[in-house]
Amino acid sequence: MIKTKVFFSLVSIMIASGSSSKAQQLYHERHRPQIHFSPKQKWTNDPNGMVYHNGTWHLFFQHYPDSTIWGPMHWGHATSKDLVHWQEQPIALYPDSLGYIFSGSAVVDKNNTAGFGKNALVAIFTHHDPQGEKEKRNNFQNQSIAYSTDEGRTWTKYAGNPVLKNPGITDFRDPKVCWYEPQKKWIMTLATKDRITFYSSPDLKGWTKESEFGKELGAHGGVWECPDLFQLDDDNGKKVWVLIVSINPGGPNGGSATQYFLGDFDGSRFAPVDTNTRWIDYGPDNYAGITWSNTGNRKIFLGWMSNWLYANIVPATTWRNAMTIARELKLKRTGNEMYVASEPVAELKKIQSKPVVLHNIQVQKSFDVASKAGKITFPARLDLNFEKNSDYSIVLSNDAGEEVAIGYNKAQQQYYIDRSRSGQTNFQKDFPARHVAPRLSKAGSMDLSLILDVNSVEMFADSGLTVMTSIYFPTKPFTHIRIESPENVTIKKLTVSSLKSIW
Numbered sequence: 248m249i250k251t252k253v254f255f256s257l258v259s260i261m262i263a264s265g266s267s268s269k270a271q272q273l274y275h276e277r278h279r280p281q282i283h284f285s286p287k288q289k290w291t292n293d294p295n296g297m298v299y300h301n302g303t304w305h306l307f308f309q310h311y312p313d314s315t316i317w318g319p320m321h322w323g324h325a326t327s328k329d330l331v332h333w334q335e336q337p338i339a340l341y342p343d344s345l346g347y348i349f350s351g352s353a354v355v356d357k358n359n360t361a362g363f364g365k366n367a368l369v370a371i372f373t374h375h376d377p378q379g380e381k382e383k384r385n386n387f388q389n390q391s392i393a394y395s396t397d398e399g400r401t402w403t404k405y406a407g408n409p410v411l412k413n414p415g416i417t418d419f420r421d422p423k424v425c426w427y428e429p430q431k432k433w434i435m436t437l438a439t440k441d442r443i444t445f446y447s448s449p450d451l452k453g454w455t456k457e458s459e460f461g462k463e464l465g466a467h468g469g470v471w472e473c474p475d476l477f478q479l480d481d482d483n484g485k486k487v488w489v490l491i492v493s494i495n496p497g498g499p500n501g502g503s504a505t506q507y508f509l510g511d512f513d514g515s516r517f518a519p520v521d522t523n524t525r526w527i528d529y530g531p532d533n534y535a536g537i538t539w540s541n542t543g544n545r546k547i548f549l550g551w552m553s554n555w556l557y558a559n560i561v562p563a564t565t566w567r568n569a570m571t572i573a574r575e576l577k578l579k580r581t582g583n584e585m586y587v588a589s590e591p592v593a594e595l596k597k598i599q600s601k602p603v604v605l606h607n608i609q610v611q612k613s614f615d616v617a618s619k620a621g622k623i624t625f626p627a628r629l630d631l632n633f634e635k636n637s638d639y640s641i642v643l644s645n646d647a648g649e650e651v652a653i654g655y656n657k658a659q660q661q662y663y664i665d666r667s668r669s670g671q672t673n674f675q676k677d678f679p680a681r682h683v684a685p686r687l688s689k690a691g692s693m694d695l696s697l698i699l700d701v702n703s704v705e706m707f708a709d710s711g712l713t714v715m716t717s718i719y720f721p722t723k724p725f726t727h728i729r730i731e732s733p734e735n736v737t738i739k740k741l742t743v744s745s746l747k748s749i750w
């Protein structure tokens with residue numbers, strides 16, 4: 248009897264799903280990103296503990312396995328051999344008597360400084376005590392460590408946790424640890440409310456305060472979170488220190504965003520080169536991003552592709568939220584200014600189809616990309632090279648009349664992404680909007696790369712000098728791309744490739 252019932256319900260599921268059975272499959276649900284990491288099920292926010300070890304890219308992530316709404320935080324875990332395809336692993340860290348497992352980082356302890364074993368992976372994270380928070384104590388966030396000696400498969404929390412106790416600062420979290428070779432010590436970069444505090448340690452267990460940075464500098468529209476500190480080479484091969492600081496709210500387009508400072512770090516203090524506020528990504532949906540540790544000179548960044556303004560209420564079914572694609576960071580100069588530019592990692596080519604390359608396209612009012620490039624299938628990548636600095640708009644659309652426009656406004660020297668008519672938008676008042684970003688490049692011609700998943704665009708303009716990331720929820724998939732321009736613009740080169748699902 249029971250068997251028959253199961254059999255009939257299986258048949259009815261199969262009939263109900265019909266030709267859309269793929270849409271019922273795990274990782275192919277409606278709005279599920281096809282080229283971005285998202286958890287199999289339930290909630291995610293920040294990427295955590297990113298470390299490269301023995302040919303594997305580890306990505307841990309803030310995860311609540313019981314709901315699609317933020318709750319008691321765990322560290323989920325995923326691994327990749329190529330930064331593109333991800334395999335979810337068992338949960339790495341569960342909440343315990345010291346609290347939830349908030350954001351943090353991981354390192355390879357090559358010299359066994361902590362005594363957990365040579366090349367042990369050590370995770371450094373914030374223990375957040377929800378009871379202390381409820382009682383309005385000011386020391387409910389403390390830093391703790393855990394280690395793995397089996398390639399990140401299993402983790403043991405250190406018996407002496409927490410290793411860095413809260414001195415009475417309500418927001419005291421998100422430790423990012425790196426090795427400072429000149430003084431052979433670990434540096435912890437910690438978000439402490441409205442500033443960064445640097446600590447140092449010989450063994451990851453005992454920490455000494457070194458200095459504070461940023462109370463009077465940068466954007467302060469919200470609390471500082473999820474910092475990162477690392478070096479990049481400038482165009483003369485000189486090392487420059489980069490300090491990344493996420494902020495929520497107070498981003499350039501509202502809500503969450505990530506600013507950064509350039510400067511020098513001497514093992515104790517960070518000295519900025521200037522007082523400018525720079526942004527890693529001007530779009531609304533790239534937050535809490537940090538770089539992988541143990542990658543030598545290459546610096547690979549990935550962020551959470553959402554915004555605290557609406558992360559808990561975006562349309563979702565089995566899971567909620569995803570990460571950006573992995574991006575390579577480089578210092579680039581334009582005029583007298585230096586910036587951190589981001590570009591999609593070269594590994595993305597692995598899922599890129601043979602591109603259709605078009606030359607010298609005259610856009611007279613409107614150009615339907617499919618008319619020359621053939622049918623567009625999403626996810627897709629578009630690389631455009633414009634002869635000169637002109638007004639244009641690249642419009643993604645479906646036959647429900649919904650669209651997203653990505654473009655450039657010459658008079659204002661601004662790039663934009665307009666998702667105000669992108670489909671489901673009314674779950675939060677700020678979601679349907681046109682977001683803008685300054686053009687930083689001084690070059691005459693313009694280049695633009697767009698990575699288009701089923702519900703997101705990542706725009707890399709001028710070789711990654713201006714970057715914008717935006718998510719959206721069309722009621723039907725986007726199927727068309729047209730390019731519009733009020734002036735007869737020439738696209739010198741247009742490359743269109745489809746991207747193969749990673750799932």
Ligand code: FRU
Nearest residue numbers: 293309320349350420472535
């Ligand atoms: C940033 C953040 C972190 C914190 C974590 C909690 O998005 O608020 O500061 O550690 O999320 O999930």
